[in-house]
Amino acid sequence: MTGLRALPLAIRIPLLVAILMIAVGVVASERVLSRLQDVQERQLSDLTEAYLDGLSSSLVDPVLREDPWEVFDILDRARGLYAAVRPLETIVLDDRGTVLAASDPRRFPIGSPAPPQPDVLFANAAHVDEEEARAYARRMLTVEGRQVGSILVAIDAAPILEERRAVLFTLLASNAAVTLAAAVLGWIAVRRMVRPIRLLGTHLTQALDGPVSPIPAALIPAQRTEVGRLFRSYNALALALGERDALLARAAEEERLASLGRLASGMAHEINNPLGGLFNALDTLKVHGDKAAIRKGSVDLLERGLKGIRDVVRTTLATYRPDRELRPLRQADIDDLRILVRPETARKQLALDFGGRLDRDVPIDAFQLRQILLNVLLNACRAAPEGGTVRVTVGTKGADFMARIEDSGPGLPEDAEQILKGGLKPTAERGGLGLVITSRMVGDLGGSLVADTSALGGARITITIPMAVGAAAEEVLHVA
């Protein structure tokens, strides 16, 4: 049964139709044949009765006189008179049951014992023996209540059996033809009916691996049909999903630009801070450049200030350079994070506490992972109060890279947790869009992002990403 269920509808339904047709055909044929058999046997009985009636009226006298010739003469003439009955053999027995005369005297000579008769031989009905293609009947000859003899007749039943066979073959042939035609029509009809469902199935399967594409308008039937409504519903769904993806992408871009803006202002601040000192050093050099001690101190100051600016610029370039290359994550990337959030920590006088070190390269796309860590870290800095604490811990555990970012802020709002678990949609009012986008980026790397409460009192975001999974990670290692 399960094997049958595995068959496509286009085969199952025609098969079912064929089976039903065969069942109907068998039942109908059985009824027709049985009715035909009844009618034939009744006709045969009627004919036989008419034959025996005719014979018995003329045979009573010669049988009483025991006149074999006259009995034979009557039988012989009856053969021509009753040609329609097709009597094969007629035997007339006397009251002792011996043959008085038979239509074939050589087989049943005068005075021979009666031939064996079928057990089921009733007085008023012909018994059809299908094997011999003969029907047998018997008639008692009685005069004034006394039995004076009997007539046995064997009738040729071959024509009626032949007719029955012909009807059977006709029924078989026509039923087979009708069944085949019904199965073929069923197959064609079901194929036509199932085609839209298959089209829908193809689109749904494609949506698993890529964008959800709507069904072209040319393939959609009229609105009033079931399939028309189904396709329109599907297209509405596809449209909504497409819009949501576009919205998310736009939001992610906005988020990126926002964080870029914050970084830019931070970076400007970072560059601006030493500039005052550098210009002072330049002024000092202009005035007191001839004094070696002062010159050296001023050049050192200049060098340190320029180095700081260079670090900031390099880090920013590493984070936002569009033509970045795939490379593994290094401790240097973690160190860069400190530089990147320094404007934020400095502004809010946050204690930034880095824990753990990466002893070796982590085979995960450094660009994406830096972006993820930076987003979470910036979020934590924003959540932490003035003078608060932000703690970053990185390391590897087994085959996974782990990073934990904690803060002493008020913790994640309820909505954000719901959003992370997929229970709520992110909105402008709720915020948390950054977290959702980050979570999706983690998902892209095959990892997971879990939010809970930190010992510092605020939120704790734990990111776990498996190392060296898939070609991307291998590629990262290779490039490294």
Place this chain on the structure above:
Amino acid sequence: MDNLLRPSRRAVVLGLAAATARPATAAAVSVLRFGLTPVFLSSDLDLLANLQTYLEATTGYPVELVTRRTYQEITTLLVSGELDAAWICGYPYVAFRDRLSLVAVPVWRGRPLYQSYLLSAAGRGVRSLADLEGDVHAFSDPDSNSGFLVTAAELAEMDERPETFFERTLFTYSHRNVVRAVASGLAASGSVDGYVYEVLKEVSPDLIAPTEIVRASDWKPFPPIACPRAYEASAKTEALRVALMRMTDTGDGRAVLDLLRLDGFAPGQPGFFEPIRLAMESVRRLG
């Protein structure tokens, strides 16, 4: 022979009936009533029509042809005077010779003689009556010379009687039916008129094909046309005799003779039937 005594009794009764209830049937209308027995092919309607036409034209009398199933019925009508004449077998003629007179004797193949044949199924290979012991045997009529008396007389010479010599005997009341009985296998053997058998050989070869002649008897006197002795000299009898004798003279007559396969008719001599009388005597002696 019982069945030979019986007609005489019935003849008297019928004769009386004819004399009282229908006293003037024959005379008043002047119809020539001519009886026919199955000595020849009585079933042929063409023959009957031709014969009637010929006799009416030649004798000048309206002719009524009377047929019955058995010889006995015709003999009784003839003896009682109900018929003006009849074509009967030599055996009843001899049995009632004191009450009947000869009108004419048919001539077949140049002579007023014929034979009785013993028949059996073709290929059985028997050659004498003695071989037929224990058969189912078909006779044509108990009053037939060729279809019964000849065989019975031959058995009498062997001190046998048909009822005991044969397993069973049948009477088919026509020579043609004797041939049918033997051909179908209903009877293993039969006694038949040789003249009828020879004519059947021509007209119904299929019918006689499954039979063969076991033996042919001596030549016997052909069944004659007889009239009641009382009408021996009547005008009707004379007219009939002339019509029969002159049958070859007219086309109609020759057509009838052709159908009968006969040459013509000749005047008969009473002593001519002596062989039948002797046979009858021998059978009666044994009975």
